[in-house]
Amino acid sequence: MSRFTPLFLLCPLALAACGGSQPAVKAENASIDQVAKATQDAVKMEPGEWETQIKFVSVDVPGMPKAQADMMGQQMAKMSETTHKTCITAEMVSKPPSEMFGGKAGSGCTYDTYELAGGKLNAVMTCKPQGAGEMKATTTGTINSTSYELTSDTVMSGMPGMPGEGKMTSKTQIIGKRIGDCPAAKG
Template sequence: MSRLTPLMLLCPLALAACGGGGSTVKGENASIDEVAKATKDAVKMQPGQWQTQVKFLSVDMPGLPKAQADMMAQQMGKAAETTVETCVTPEMVDKPPSEMFGGKAGGGCVYDKYELADGKLNAVMTCKPQGAGGEVKATTTGTIGSTAYELTSDTAMSGAPGMPGGKMTMKTQVTGKRVGECTGQAKG
């Protein structure tokens, strides 16, 4: 599970970085690079200090023994809500790295569907990480603007070796807002 978790968290953050507002971007079976290029001219995040909050709303892993399920619930309780602050530079806005869109971190990702219209996002990404086995499918919906976003992601993992019951589902919510000019201090 730990190998795929960073990839799952990158999906909503990457989608938020691509913009919003009045632009319309649509794609099917698109690579990470294709989506990055198509969203390049969409309304972009404003540079500055951004506060991002990630909430783990639910996790379900059928077939997990009770002791492990209790331990996982305890860990999720500790990490149920995380807030970080980052400085988003003009360079980051102009040239978001492909890693922000899920590339290279886990490899093997494709957007089955990507729709961004009038600040509303609806995207489905499927990843088959090389060497990890299995598949990760993340459906992300929400709203995106140049100074704030709110996204919900439903992620399903299946077929990974060593995963009890062979699958896991997780629901996360990611909200972000620009809180001012960069302070030079990263928090979180």
């Protein structure tokens, strides 16, 4: 699970980097870089301090012993209890790096589909890192320049060290909003 976790958590924030009533973006079988470039002219997040809450709704690992599954659920619930604050700069908004869209060159990730129109997002990303199975994340929700609310359904399969067929499914809700200007840097 650890190889996919950074991608899994970064994708929703990156997907929120655009939205609104500006040009619609639609792509199929597109690379991370292609999606990053295609969304560059869409309405972007307002720079400032953003607060994001990630809530793990469910996780299922067929074949995992109940005690271990319960412990995993507790760990994920604990992670949900935290709220993350991030300073999004004007530069980050104007030139979103491909890493914000779920990976970098050679990460093994592509968008099967990516559609952003009228403040609504529907995206399916598949990642196939070398020797680490496959992850397919379907993300849907609403986005505007000051907030977003997304749901991500993720299926990981062929995961080394996982019980059964090495499969795990999870559902996550991601809610973010701009809460003000970035705090002044401490000198």
